[in-house]
Amino acid sequence: MSNRFAIILAAGQGTRMKSKLYKVLHPVCGKPMVQHVVDRVNRVGFDKKVTIVGHGADVVQEVLGDQVSYVVQEEQLGTGHAVMQAESLLSDKEGTTIVLCGDTPLITEETISQLLQAHEKKQAQITVLTAVTENPTGYGRIIRNQQGLVERIVEHKDATEEERSVKEINTGTYCFDNQTLFNALKKVGNENAQGEYYLPDVIEIVQSEGGMVGAYQASSMDETLGINDRVALSQAESIMKARINEAWMRAGVTIINPAQTYISSDAEIGQDTVIYPGTVIQGHTIIGEDCIIGPNSELTDCKVGNKTTIKQSVVSDSEVGNEVNVGPFAHIRPQSVLNDQVKIGNFVEVKKTTMGQNSKASHLSYLGDAEIGKDVNVGCGSITVNYDGENKFLTKIEDRAFIGCNSNLIAPVTIGEDTFVAAGSTITDDVPSKALSIARARQVNKENYQKK
Incomplete structure (x- = not known):
């Protein structure tokens, strides 16, 4: 469907990360977390994608390039203020706008698509992405009416004991009717302790004007995890690693010990390849069928043919053909090409070299x-x-x-x-x-x- 727009919030500094690196650029499975979000958005398909940047704006733009448009939030005055920065690019358009956080790398394209479909099917003005958790402490609770629509969102500190028992929470991802969104944002105030303009306040404004606010529940709380510190970063890494490994095993790849195997989200692996423990596959590495990789091997941005064995070795930015044997303890450095049936044995280093069949x-x-x-x-x-x-x-x-x-x-x-x-x-x-x-x-x- 056309007339769909995406706003990605990526302006927060992320002080709790205690890092010189801008928060949304911290990698999860080898890729900046905001790039994961942009990748999902690209796969779903939108007419326009706008990323709100602030601290580290130049670095974020360098990483994402021309995949999205950019608007700079000079002062961080809340999520509502951040979305308002996209007014000049989107406010005159008719359609649906989804607002996503750049620090939620685990969200899937399936959930984004289903959220959009639920929103448009109900012809709601707003649809909130929710999730269910056994420990909702700190999250805003979703209070629904008898029709299943969102009656209100109650912050934890303001909730009654009965409301705190609700386990469905607000994830911070929303779908809006685009015109409704920007009209309501003009009415959002900052009468709160932080003096900020909050995006959830749009919900109360729209409801007061008779608008419909729906909710779509994500299949897993994991998808909605927002990364604010190194602990959450580690949790996201573990969840995504497990997700990637499971997908490859279901696709016909044998992973001897998934807990000790790291595979990039951009890697490609052929059927009946066996990955042994301690293996790290990074970047856009492509591995063919019937290979043996590992144990304790590291492959980065390389291409490997079929029936090749790489044991206890490092291969970077190179091409390895079919039925090649590498290792143990070999180092294939960038710009090398190992053609079919080549053998590179123990403690051999190859750099910017082509070896014939x-x-x-x-x-x-x-x-x-x-x-x-x-x-x-x-x-x-x-x-x-x-x-x-x-x-x-x-x-x-x-x-x-x-x-x-x-x-x-x-x-x-x-x-x-x-x-x-x-x-x-x-x-x-x-x-x-x-x-x-x-x-x-x-x-x-x-x-x-x-x-x-």
Whole structure:
């Protein structure tokens, strides 16, 4: 349905976080909490999305980019005042406006969609998103009339004992008829201890004018958790982690121990892949089918093919092909490409290097700034010497070359096809195809040297 608008409140400083980082930018499962809210809004679809920013406005805009429009709340004078800042962008429009908090990253697109549908079906002026909790202390209680409509919202401190027994609470998320919202906001006062303009006051104003106020109950209190301190941040992290892991298990991924497995909300994993404990999958990492990942592996913004094994290793910003074996204890640094059937063994570091199909470096090597062809064997302890103290240089190793153990390849240098580099060589010049290159001092034995 068209004529839907979203306002995301993200202007609060978040002093209880006790952090230099602006509150809504604290990450939950690897992504700023406000980005989670924007992602949900994007998936539901709105004609216009407005984020109200205040403290740290420039940083929030840098993170969210052009996904939303922005309005700055120069003074934090309450939620009603915050929404009023969007007047110039939305007040002349007909339709439905949803107001969401930027510190509620657990809300789902299903709940947002269902809230909108309930609001529009009843043709209400306001629909409040509510939730049920066994411990409603501190929350505003939803008092409904016999028709199930919201009669009033009573703050905890103002509630009677009977009202305090109500377990349905106000979550702070609302749907409004857009014109009704901005007309009522002009009538909201700040006669309270904080001298602020509160958005819930719109409800009483609309009711007094004969408007309908409905309520839609979220399926879980977890979705409505607002993050105000590090304790709540940790709770949200745990809830979202469990939600993500459960979704992947139901999609055909085996997670041996979900409590010890961390998967980013942006990751993609194929069927019949097995994730072992201690694994951290971050960013937009894509993993194919039938892989074995972990234990104790860290993958960040990388792409992994099918039937690949990565054990006790770190892979960042790189591409790993099909049937590749990495680890244990390997480090694949950014801008590396490991083609199909490559083997990277223990204590091998690869950086900005492409390895061709079926090539291998099985032990204790550094391969940086290199182009390595197919069926190449890099012996134990071999190094591409890519840095002269000022600049990085390229090493090329062509197909089927054999690099003996403890070889130093001083870049820039090219090792031709079907060549052999003798163990212990330091190569400073290009090696032609099919050659044997030996670059080491001749062995000299000093007999009876110990006696001297």
